Amino acid sequence: MYICLCRAVTDRDIRRAVDEGARSFAQLQERTGCSTCCGCCSADARACLDEALEQTAAPAFPAVLWASA
Numbered sequence: 001m002y003i004c005l006c007r008a009v010t011d012r013d014i015r016r017a018v019d020e021g022a023r024s025f026a027q028l029q030e031r032t033g034c035s036t037c038c039g040c041c042s043a044d045a046r047a048c049l050d051e052a053l054e055q056t057a058a059p060a061f062p063a064v065l066w067a068s069a
């Protein structure tokens, strides 16, 4: 889904930017150009970035599996 129409940035592009190391909105803007024109997408882009960051921070396995191993 397109998040930023001005720069043709999709939610996948945002997730990819996070996978490649973007950790802030400024870094996302540098990598994708998202929200660097009219700015109308800013709220949606930040929400998508936050969601991608949360998924990146989540452990690959539930902690309980590590505790019982």
Ligand code: FES
Residues within 6 Å of the ligand: 003, 004, 005, 006, 007, 034, 035, 036, 037, 038, 039, 040, 041, 042
């Ligand atoms: S829609 Fe993203 S900068 Fe315009």
